[in-house]
Amino acid sequence: MRKVTQIKGNKSIAAIKTKLRVAAYARVSTNNAEQLVSLEAQKHHYESYIKANSDWEFVGIYYDEGIPGTKKEKRTGLLRLISDCENRNVDFIITKSISRFARNTTDCLELVRKLTDLGVFIYFEKENINTQSMDNELMLTILSSLAENESISMSENNKWSIKRRFRNGTYKLSYPPYGYDYLDGQVIVNKKQAEVIKRIFADALSGKGTQKIAEELNADGTPTKRGGGWSNSTVRGILSNEKYTGDLLLQKTYTDETFSRRTNKGELDQYFIDNHHEAIIGHDDFEAVNQAIKQRGKEKGIKGGSSKYLNRYPLSGKIKCAECESTFKRRNHGSSNNKYTAWCCSKHISNIEECSMVYIREDRIHQACVTMINKLIFSQKIVLKPLLKNMKSTNYTDNLVKVQEAESKIEENTERLKVLVNLMTKGYLEPALFNAQKNGLRLEVEKLKEKKDALYRSINGGMNRVTELQQLIKYTSKKDHIERFDEDIFEQFVKRVIAFSPTEIGFELKCGITLRERMER
Helix, strand or coil: CCCCCCCCCCCCHHHHCCCCEEEEEEEEEECCCHEEEEEECCCCHHHHHHHHHEEEEEEEEEEEECCCCCCCCHHHHHHHHHHHHHCCCEEEEEEHHHHHHHHCHHHHHHHHHHHCCCCCCEEEEECCCCCCCCCHHHHHHHHHHHHHHHHHHHHHHHHHHHHHHHHHHHCCCCCCCCCCCEEEEEEEECCHHHHHHHHHHHHHCCCCCCHHHHHHHHCCCCCCCCCCCHHHHHHHHCCCCCCCCCEEEEEEEEEECCCCECCCCCCCCCEEEECCCCEEEEEEHHHHHHHHHHHHHHHHCCCCCHHHHCCCCCCCCCCEEEECCEEHHHHHHEECCCEEEEEEEEHHHHHHCCCCCCEEEEEHHHHHHHHHHHHHHCCCCCCCHHHHHHHCCCHHHHHHHHHHHHHHHHHHHHHHHHHHHHHCCCCCCCCCHHHHHHHHHHHHHHHHHHHHHHHHHHHHHHHHHHHHHHHHHHHCCCCCCCCCHHHHHHHHHHEHHHHEEEHHHEEEEEECCCCEEEEEC
8 A cells, every 4th residue: 555645734834925016106297386296195195005905015106297198108107117017026006097097098908908918907096997807998998088088189179269269359368467457357557567667668768777677676675466576587578578568469388299388489370469458668669678678689699588698608697695695797807918707796796885795707616616516426425325315215294294184175165165155145144244254264275375385395395306416416426527617517407606705605506405615716
């Protein structure tokens, strides 16, 4: 008889269950502040959601920001996810909806089938579709077609609607310029602001430059439309705005197929409406001012409307005085045999008693920048990389929760206002009490919006600094050293230069750090 030996199994091994490796995909189609915070909120939600399931292993969040969903080739985050699925690193994917995953039916089905062949399935939260059940493929086809058509039709319908209003002259300005207000759907003159507009044009006709006009308006405490300060670009925008003559030129800008805003240089039709509203400036004065601006531009060898018009030199508008916070201006110094370029505080130039900061030679600033970049190249491993690690460890969860709380309260106030209006129309509420309640809700909403905006700025500022630092590390890790000042590198990494003294300046980098450098006098 044969001998049979029983080899007992290990029940503890059998009890071990392999966890499902789960990833999430998120996307926003624009890169404005609110959309980027929305993306961050999605990432936080999915990480918490996946980690809360004990049967799942969190793989990571794959995402694309500022990219439309119509073509998968443009979405590096999605392509990276597909690659990791092919490498057997992901078993299951969670995403918000079909429209977030793909707005092109062909791409959607192609990706779903490809992943299914790899044994990877997707769960679309909004539609409650799990691709592991292929009975859902017909529904998936229908819904992805709807998403694609919606993406196209919404854009086309909006454009068609706007063009129709352009043609029949019923297009309403989204935001009337300084000097005008809206009243009962009409653009009317704001008399107080109109006096400022007249003053600006009169100063320009007398030969004053836009920077000088802005400085005088700030010195007089003249308020802007949004309560900020006046700048030369603000003044130049007013002087070139045809709306002050009572005319209206429509479609100066347009949104292209990638949803980017561009200046219309003849690509699309424009629509001109004369006598659209009351004029503040006569046509003759408007033409005279703009002719003078063009002439000054020709004399300086620059064209109006170009980036060089606002920033003729790499350092233009970027050097700030640590003593008075004014901007430095470029000037020529020295004798005919020994000329050199220098930068000097604009307040010091206008009144030496108000600021003692003297000039700094341009070549000294350039050399200091070269020294600063070389230091970063030499020390990027011990300075920049630890800084990046520290920045990435910053937790924005509290701020994201506060954003969601503020949005919820704003929605609650909107509903409360609807109830008040309903009670008022039915005669259940006295007008005085209604107005008091309405004004209280309005003030609360304004405060909530201000709080939300501040949170957006805080979150996006931190995320932007991480991106800028990553770019700086990528550049410095590939270089041994640089020998001369590079305008492109300066523009890419330096936010501004702070003049602490004639022999010491600081380079405030876009990643948030400021590096001081000493110079020869």
